[in-house]
Amino acid sequence: xxxxxxxxxxxxxxxxxxxxxxxxxxxxxxxxxxxxxxxxxxxxxxxxxxxxxxxxxxxxxxxxxxxxxxxxxxxxxxxxxxxxxxxxxxxxxxxxxxxxxxxxxxxxxxxxxxxxxxxxxxxxxxxxxxxxxxxxxxxxxxxxxxxxxxxxxxxxxx
Numbered sequence: 391x392x393x394x395x396x397x398x399x400x401x402x403x404x405x406x407x408x409x410x411x412x413x414x415x416x417x418x419x420x421x422x423x424x425x426x427x428x429x430x431x432x433x434x435x436x437x438x439x440x441x442x443x444x445x446x447x448x449x450x451x452x453x454x455x456x457x458x459x460x461x462x463x464x465x466x467x468x469x470x471x472x473x474x475x476x477x478x479x480x481x482x483x484x485x486x487x488x489x490x491x492x493x494x495x496x497x498x499x500x501x502x503x504x505x506x507x508x509x510x511x512x513x514x515x516x517x518x519x520x521x522x523x524x525x526x527x528x529x530x531x532x533x534x535x536x537x538x539x540x541x542x543x544x545x546x547x548x
Contacts, residue, residue, distance in 0.1 A: 392514075393434060396420040397427035397453060398442040398471065403494060407440055407471075410498045414505065424453050431463055438505075438514060439463075440492070443472030443483065458487035467514040469504070489513050 394416040396407045404420040411418050416438065421427050424445045431439065445453040454470050457463035470483035475493040483491050490504050508514035 391415060391417045392438065393436040394418045394438040394440065395427065395430055395434070395436040396440045397424070397445055398422065398440070399444060400442075403442070403471075403496070406496050407501075410496060410501055411438075413498070414502060424448075424456070427453060428456060428460060431457060431460060431466070436466060438467045438469070440469045440471050441488075443470055443474065443479070452483075452486055454483060454486040454488050467508055 392415065394411050396404045396411075396418060398404045398407070398420070399422045401422070404422070408418045408420055419430060419434070419436070421430060424447055427439075427441070427445070428447075430436070439457060441453045441457065443452065443454075447453065447456045451459075454468060457466070457468055468487065468489050469492050470486070470488035470490075471492045471494060472479065472483075473494045480491045489508060492501065492504065505514060
């Protein structure tokens, strides 16, 4: 199961997003606080973060920038969420480090589509097994000394 964190000051928005993500197979945690969101990211390393645009750090930086600056926040998938769908807002969110942008109220079909796009781009593939070639340790022929290879799965165990 893939882990997600929803950082939103609105309990109703957190609840709506949680229900949608749980139906899509995510294990979800939520918070209304920027400081708690940063602490949870550092402690649990979620695969996906939905960060509300109104949440800011004490020094005025948006949560998106703070997450990207944090050591564990560079590789996670980050969606900027807000009610403002203006082109300038979307550009600022992407420039701050968001992988994509969602406008509230949440639409499950759009969320599912955006998550599929992120997986296709390789931004949200944690928790999913990946195929790779592995050495299985058996010898093909005693005289050649060659080792056989096979496809194997690896991935983050959750």
